[in-house]
Structures are given as structure tokens and as C-alpha cells.
Amino acid sequence: MHPIIGRIQQSLITLVAAVSLGFVLIHQLPSGPLDILFGLYDAQTIRNMDPRTIQELTKQYTGFSSNEPLYIQYLQYWESLLQLDFGTSVIYQEPVFEVLAPAVPWTVLVSTLAMVLNVTIGVSLGAYMAYREGSRFDIGATFVSVIVSAVPYYIVAILLLIFLGFGTGLFPNGGRYADSITPGFRLDFILSILHHAALPVLSLTVTSFAALGLRAHSIRVLGSDYIRVARLRGLAERRIVFHYVLRNSILPFYTSFVVGLVGLVSGSVITEKIFQYVGVGWYTFKGANAGDIPLVLGTFTFFTFATVIMLLVVDLTYSYVDPRAEGVGADESF
């Protein structure tokens, strides 16, 4: 079997697993799919309802009719998902897809910005720390990054919000852009977006583990013969760091950077809650808190889809980045 086909197959399996899990969980509710109606009406109203109305409502909120046999329900569930019908949100009374669609770009924006910063800072810092292993700079930088990465990102987010947001007023306390600016492709609007995204991005960047992982790997690379040869040739330090150590130590991290991005995207649930940033994570939080199962399952499907696509792209491109890789997914890093 061609490795690319195998990889795509794996992605499909993941998607099927996620959707099936959602289906099973709806049936795991105390009274099955009907449970969603209890969030809308009181028990008395439901008891007086016409059974057909109940079926229609369940279909509207979950995407399948609960009076059909189980396998038909499952197929109906898939049918609605493939038509981008993720059911209807209980708290917003709107189709889940329409609630989430406008929120997606914001989450993608914050996660991508955080990832770019993360990679830039993490890679250069990590390689330099490894190169100066045991020096005062290395010990200091290691200590700081250990402390910072030992703290969960939401705690950093809270601290940043308190001290940079409320304390000094340098950054806004929440929201996606200033209310006074009308959205449009203009400089002040873009600046306002970046200003509002700064704290969420910062809190996600600061707590990443990239620098330390890269440092550990670079130390291993530093032991290789070709580094020794490079030194014996009397090459400039900077050339050794950037051309010899960095290039080789960054390769296995290509994968983990994207896995990191996946983590950032799913971590957005808490960050967006703290910064009142209305993205997909915000709706996940809202839905889970209010017991809005269709909304939570919709966001879960979104996150799974995003994760699967990102990981697929990485695996398919990895052999181009590192020609030594035997094939798709042959090289794993921690």
C-alpha cells in the first residue's frame, strides 16, 4: 500500500471515530437524544407534545430521528454532517454551523500567530542554548523556560490579563477588536485586531516547550562527527549554529511544531474564555457550560477536522522537508 494512501486512510479513520463517538455520546445522555429537548422545554410540555413533533425537534437538534433503527440513525447522522448540518444550538437557537462559521477565522488567527512566534523564538533560543550548553546563559534561559513551561497556559493568561490588561491598560481586556471601529480592510481595523490578539497570542507563546525540546535535540546533534569537523575547519560560530546545528536539529521538530499548533487550537477553549475572545473555543466553553450538546459536538467535529487536516499536511510534506525520511510518517519524534 502506498504510504500516502495509508496516511489518508488514517485521517478518515480518525474522522469516523470522532463522529461515531459523538453519536454514541448522544445516546449516552440520561434519556438519549430526547435529553436535548429537556434543555428547551419542561417535562410537562414534552409529555403533552405530539410524538411527531418530538421526532421533528430531535431531528432538527441532533440531525437524526430517534424513532428509526440505530443504524438508520447513524446513517442519517452522517448524511446531515456531510451536508454541513451539525444540528441546532440549544442556547443560540441557530444552526451550529452558522454559529461557528464566523468564529473560525479568529481562532485560526490567534493560533497561527502564536505558532509563528513560538517557532521563531523557540528555535533560535533552543539552538543557541544547546550551543552554549552549561554556560551561564544556558542555565539562566533553561531555568526561565522551565519555570514558564511548568505553569499552565491559562495561569499565564490570567496573570497577563491582570497585569498587562487591567493593571497597566496597555492591552484591551477582551474582545476581538475595538467596538468604535467598523470592520473593513483598513489599517486601523487590522491594528485593532492585532492589539486585541496580543495577549492571547502572548499567553500561548510564552508557555510553549519548543525551546527546551530543541535544546535537548541540538545537544545530541552537537555530538555528531560533522560538527566536530566543522569546528576543526575553523568555521565561524554563527555559521556552525545556524547552518549545521539548527538545520539538523529542527527537522524532527517539524512534526512536533504542528502537533503544538494542534494543541494551541484546542487550548483556545480556555484562552478565549479568559480573554472573552469570541472564537470557536469560546463557543465550546459556552456550549459545555450550558449543556448545549449539539454545539459542543459541532465544535468537537470542527476541532477534529482541523487537527486531522493539519497533521495530514505535515506528514505528507515531511519527506520533502527531510529527504532522509524513509517515507510518510516513518520518522517519529517525541
Add this chain to the structure above:
Amino acid sequence: MSPSERDIRSDAASSQQNAGDDADASPASAFSSDADYSMTRTDELRELYDRKFYAPLQILIKDYRGALGISILLLYILMGTVGVAVVPIPNQDGPRMLPWFRDLAFPLGTDGTGKSLLRMIVHATPRMLQMMLAGTIFSLAFSVGIGTLAGFKRGMTDRILMTVTDTALNLPGLPLLLVLVAVLQPSNPMVIGIILSINGWAGGARSLRSQVLQLRNADHVEASRAMGASTGRNIQKNVLPELMPLIMIRLMTTLRSIIFAAVGLYFLGVLPTNDNNWGVMLNRSYQAVDFEPLTNVHYLMVPLLTISLFGIGTIFLAQAFDRVFNPRLRAKYAKTLSGGDKDDDADAAASEAMLE
């Protein structure tokens, strides 16, 4: 003695001993040489203790991060066991919202109802420990079992197990937890711990598998396989000991990720908040803090620091384990501790020299 010789000898020793048991079941055995083997066993155990426990522990304690990590984790364990017996149950007998470090009776201050924050933190610890224990056991059992089996067996077993692992790995962590928690509404700390590690084991399984892939072709493993050792025995005798440091690092990572996820979910308010714990405290304090002007910050800082300190402890210990894992460093310490192999010393000296 090289590892391969030692393993061959121990395999040979045990198989001979088994043969002796089978041949002569009566207590008055003519095979008096059994005593020699039991001596060897004791020696082996002592050597095993020395190399696998004493020496790594020394490396851990001599490293400031290891010493700090061990002390921090011990502090939390003591808090959850002895602390609960010593510190009285929190009740609403203090002044409300007393800042920290003002009154010896309430060293960390009080919350909005006059409960001592220190007492609340201490009495929340056992549940937190239970959660971590259950989650970690679940997660480690899965990652070690699946990772070593898949890597060692290869073939169909590998393919099936890795498909399961990759599926779990590709599911987004926090949203998955939110879905599960929203639907299942767990309240038992053990159950919460297991749910929190529902896909955390997959990363460990992957990294352990790639480690096993390298190990399975090592000389001593191949020799053992050639001598007919079963898969289970081979994994247990030759593969698992080599994986120990990696497993210990995983253990630390898992502990941290479970507690972070738990506190995160409590902070979001999606887990039942009727009993007190660090996450619930963080949730309540976040709502109680007035931001403009900044007051009651101590209430927020207490759970925040408690969680962070735990995270720091696990990271330090994991870092120290990384040193135990690092063959270059292990060789350096082995010289003073158990007179390691000369080759290793030379290598270590060479790499040390090269770095200067």
C-alpha cells in the same frame, strides 16, 4: 561485563535452575550447586539495585533540579496524607477576604466566607492525588503496553495498535474532554482522572514504540530472541529496563497534564463544582477578584501558585530524569558510583572535551 553477556548468563542461569527443579522434585536435592545460583541471584539483585535504583537516585539528588523536584512532589504527597490529619477542616471562622501573610491563624488569608485558604488547599489535595493516581496508572499502562508490544512485535499487531494510537492522538484533547465531561458528568475523582487521560496515553505509546524499534535490534535483545526467550520475557528483561527513564519522564508529564487539564476544566466550570478543589478555588477566586481596582488578588494567587509549584516540581524531576537517561551524563556519574566501563569514560571525556 557488557549487557549482552550479562543477559545471556542470567537467561542461562534461570533455565538451568528450572531444569534442576524439574529433574529433582525431592527436598534432599543432589544438585547442591543451586546455592551458587541463589548467591548469583542475590549479587544480581544487588547489582540491579545499584545500577537501576541507587545510581539514578544519586544522579537525581545530586542534580539540583532532581532534589528540588523530589522535595516538591514529596511536599504534595505529605500534604495529601499527613497534612489532612494535622490541618483542621476549613470552616467559616475567619474574617472575610483577609489578605495573605497577615494573621498566623490564616497564613494564606481567607476567602469571601472566611474560610482559611491554606486549609482549603490542604484538604483538596487527597482528591487531586487520587485523580492523578488513577489517570497516571491508566495512561502509563496503556502507553507502555501498547508502545512496547507494537514496537517489539511489528507486523499486523503493530499496524492495528498504531491505527488505534494515531486515532486517539489525532483527536483534539481539550474539546474531546469537554464533550465527554458535558455528556457523562463525572464526579468521582478517580473517574475524572481516567477521563482526563483518555487520549494522553497515545503520545507516550508513540514515543515508546520508536524507542523499542531501536532496541529490538540491539545485540543483546537479538541474542535473547535467538535463545528462544518469549516475547513477554524479552520485553520484560531486556526492553523495559532500558525504557525506564523514558517511562519516568512520561510519568511526570502525565501527572502534570492531568492536573492541568483537571484544573482547566474546573476553572471553566464544566466539571461539577460542589466539592472543593484547586480548580474550583481558581474558578471562584477568578470571579471574586475585583480587577479595577485590583483587590482580593491573594485569593486568586493561592490556587494559582499551588498548581504552578506542582508543575514546576514535575518538570524539574523530568529534567533530572532526562539526565539519568542521557548516556553521556550517566557515564560521567557511573565513574564515581559503580566504576563504569572504560569505553564510556573515554567517550564521555571526549565529548566533554569537545564541548569546551
